[in-house]
Amino acid sequence: MIFNATTLKDAWLIDLEKRGDARGFFARTMCKDEFAAKGLITDYVQQNTSSSAFKGTLRGLHFQKGEASEAKLVRCTRGSIVDVIVDLRAGSPTYMHHEAFELSASNYRELYVPPGFAHSFQTLEDDVEVSYLVSSPYTPAAEWGLRYSDPQLQIHWPLPVTTISDKDAAWPLLETGAKPFF
Template sequence: MIFHETTLKDAWLIDLQPFGDARGTFARTMCSKEFAEHGLLTNFVQQNMSVSAEAGTIRGMHYQRPPYTEAKLVRCVRGAILDVIVDMRSGSPTYLKHEGFELSAENRRQLYVPPGFAHSFQTLVGDIEVSYLVTAPYTPEAEGGVRYSDPLLDISWPLPVSTISDKDANWPLIDLSAEPLF
């Protein structure tokens, strides 16, 4: 795997290194030793899948509140998405900064999302499938989020929103006067 630093502290874009022969290719998508060498969490306890039918669908901006924070390793296995993360850690030098990454079945890139980040994606084509590992089991009472269209973040989504859940459309706007979550 090839690890690329992003502009956000502790978040990494990961390229796979496929090895090929007459049968096709093989690549590791996760290696505890290599992840640990980059300071990444390796205790993945759950794998999730998300399928979306329409281009322009937005899922998120989700996070898990302490003490149930989670890291994610996100990969698009069918289609293409713009994966967007926001650093929600108040003590971080990249607090409230965001960055977007195209993940697709074609480029086979992965995104390591550290604990304390909000995570979202928009489908760039129809019929996509995203698979991601997480370091903590889903805990409904710890779920939180911020609105994908928060003017403070000013995220430029590439497509008009075609589909979004009521919950995701109505997450609160960021309140800078509130007690920090992370």
């Protein structure tokens, strides 16, 4: 795996090192030793998959608070997405900054999202599937989110939002004073 630093502290964009022959290729998508060498979380307790039918679907910005905070290793396995993460860690040099990444079935990239980050993605085409590992079990009492359209975040989504859950559309705005988060 090739670990590419992002502008956000502790977040990594990972390119697979493909080893190919006439059959196609083989590549590792997670290696405990390589993750540990970078100081990343190496233990995952769940693997989740989401399927989105329509281009422009938006999921997030999600995170879990407190001890339920989770690292995620995100990969788009069908179609393409723009994945956005926001650093919510008070004291971090990139606190409240965000960055966007294109992940697709054809570029094979994956994104390591550290604990203390909000995570979201928007589908760039119809019929998209995203798979991700998480380091903490889903804990409903710790679930929280930010509104995707919060003017303080200034996130520029590549497409108009066509489909979003009622919950994701209703997360509070930052002006309500809901920070710091971690």
